[in-house]
Amino acid sequence: MSSEQTAPETCPSKLSQSESAETSDAASSATPELSNDATQKAKERAERWKALKGRAKKSAEVNRKEVYAERRRQAVDPSETTRLNRKRDEAEFKLAKAEAEDDGKDFERKRAWDWTIEESERWDKRMEKKKKHVEDVAFQDYTQTARKIYKKQLRELQPDLESYAAEKAKLIRDDTIAETEDGELIAIDRDGEFYADANSLGFIDNKPPKGAVDRLVGDLKKAEDTRMRRRKGGDEEDVTYINDKNKQFNQKLARYYNKYTGEIRDSFERGTMV
Numbered sequence: 001m002s003s004e005q006t007a008p009e010t011c012p013s014k015l016s017q018s019e020s021a022e023t024s025d026a027a028s029s030a031t032p033e034l035s036n037d038a039t040q041k042a043k044e045r046a047e048r049w050k051a052l053k054g055r056a057k058k059s060a061e062v063n064r065k066e067v068y069a070e071r072r073r074q075a076v077d078p079s080e081t082t083r084l085n086r087k088r089d090e091a092e093f094k095l096a097k098a099e100a101e102d103d104g105k106d107f108e109r110k111r112a113w114d115w116t117i118e119e120s121e122r123w124d125k126r127m128e129k130k131k132k133h134v135e136d137v138a139f140q141d142y143t144q145t146a147r148k149i150y151k152k153q154l155r156e157l158q159p160d161l162e163s164y165a166a167e168k169a170k171l172i173r174d175d176t177i178a179e180t181e182d183g184e185l186i187a188i189d190r191d192g193e194f195y196a197d198a199n200s201l202g203f204i205d206n207k208p209p210k211g212a213v214d215r216l217v218g219d220l221k222k223a224e225d226t227r228m229r230r231r232k233g234g235d236e237e238d239v240t241y242i243n244d245k246n247k248q249f250n251q252k253l254a255r256y257y258n259k260y261t262g263e264i265r266d267s268f269e270r271g272t273m274v
Contacts, residue, residue, distance in 0.1 A: 137242055
């Protein structure tokens with residue numbers, strides 16, 4: 001009876017020993033894997049940290065070089081750089097001209113090889129326009145002055161092409177289209193609302209946008225300010241200047257030298273100058 005009672009007590013102890021042995025074996029086998037994973041992660045973190053340090057060092061070096069370059073640029077006078085570049089270009093031009101003359105070649109013809117006909121024509125037109133502009137600076141009469149102001153206003157004019165295209169598209173949608181003998185479609189404005197002439201009254205119903213009105217008011221105000229600045233010196237003042245800067249310079253000279261040259265100028269006006 002006692003042997004039957006002890007047998008069941010010994011079985012659980014054997015099972016517990018076997019389970020503990022299996023657990024220890026599993027733990028011992030898992031420990032190297034965990035250690036390998038930790039080592040790999042630590043190695044990856046070290047590599048990333050090293051890469052970040054290298055990137056930060058490179059960025060600092062680039063920033064330092066940019067700071068030094070900016071400091072050097074600020075230390076150099078731009079006008080001096082422009083002067084040196086101009087002198088270098090002049091020296092290169094003279095050297096090329098001297099070499100062409102030594103070789104017995106036409107220097108202007110040789111220079112023309114570097115440009116196309118269209119570029120040469122555009123350059124000649126530009127130089128001619130510049131020459132006319134220089135010759136047209138001096139005061140001639142008020143008609144020429146008004147013409148120059150008008151041309152300047154035309155250059156500064158910025159038409160609203162989008163509104164123009166929208167109105168033209170609306171005119172085409174209203175079936176005011178005719179076909180010519182060549183098959184070309186043209187828009188006919190019978191009421192003169194779009195293609196207005198001297199006899200058109202379509203502008204009466206036209207309502208300009210607020211932006212156009214503001215632009216017109218600004219132009220009128222600008223013209224009035226310019227006119228008042230010119231009249232500031234007096235209506236009876238003789239025109240002895242070609243622009244505002246020249247007028248200021250003449251006024252400065254007059255403040256210092258009029259007391260010495262007043263008698264001479266009066267003699268010139270009377271015609272009694274000896």
